[in-house]
Amino acid sequence: MSTYEEIEASAAAEGVVLDRLTAEFMLKLSSATAIATSASTSKRKRRVGFVGYGFLGKNLVSMVMSDPRAQEVMELAFVVDLGYPAGVMEDTNLPEAAKAASLENWQQYKADLIVEVAHPSVSTNWGEAFLEECDYMLASTTAFADKATEESLKAAASKPNGHGVYMAAGALFGSLDIQKMSDMGKLSSMRVIMKKHPLSLYPTEGSEQHRLNEQAKVSGSDAGEVTLFDGSVRDLAGIFPRNVNTICTAAIAAWSSVGMDNATACVITDNTLEKMIIDLTLEGAKNPETGKCLSINVCRDSPAAISGAVTSQATVTSFLSSLLHVASNPPKGDGLHLC
């Protein structure tokens, strides 16, 4: 009912004569109910933009376009691949309106959430700008190993504009438990051992690790395990920017205690491996009297889909679930959030 006349006529049909004040009140009530109903039925879907259209990007975009659970809560804003733009522009499965050849006019796509599934340099070059306008979910957490990028992301995420950084757990099991243990002051050390096939490792060209890894690719199956790196997580990330996101995410979760400078990691190449292994050990504070401490060990042993891939299928599943979770829940606002 939208007029006095309609309200009066409806009351008269029930044998009631309304005074003007009551009719006015009923009109206001009827319009407030209409507004509330329309707001709840047209709950807006979150518009999601993707930077990177490789293995992870394709899986996530496909979920947004075809999974009924995803379609209820999100829609595609844009897809861009700065390393291989034609991969996006020539893909007939993507809607034309969502194809972007570059990030030049990214604001025009009005994304609520931008997902990086490309390279840590995206966070260095664009992270701060994205956070001015929307939420930012990043897969390449090795970006945090670079101090300048870390500082700019943290500053942008803590600006009181309601936009935050979301970090998917990816291949890391128990990220929230690590965070809790760290925040409660119960974590004194963290060590991660990662083992991969040399074809799935991408050390920076020119580094000693690159030379040793190339050697491992061509050596016989009796070469066994070769340790490429053993040291701090921060130093590791610069050498393997595409491989050690899981390790960096663990160190970020433990920000308030060990962090990237005190968490240690060891990377091993082995050309007989048909899986990716992440072995994480956490230790609590030593009891001064007994010298003993709590120790937690989690070993993730994931079959590698194809030689040369940096991401296993189990990690894709974990990312899909993180994105679905983020889009299905109200934004968490400013800050760094594990998801």
Ligand SMILES: NC(=O)c1ccc[n+]([C@@H]2O[C@H](COP(=O)([O-])OP(=O)(O)OC[C@H]3O[C@@H](n4cnc5c(N)ncnc54)[C@H](O)[C@@H]3O)[C@@H](O)[C@H]2O)c1
């Ligand atoms: N957090 C985690 O646990 C986790 C797990 C797996 C992968 N990752 C990271 O996610 C990212 C994507 O993984 P993937 O398996 O899809 O890799 P991929 O190599 O299959 O795809 C990456 C895509 O990004 C594009 N790209 C490369 N360099 C770029 C740059 N400088 N700027 C913009 N785009 C660029 C490439 O053209 C490619 O299409 C990688 O950085 C990877 O290390 C993180």
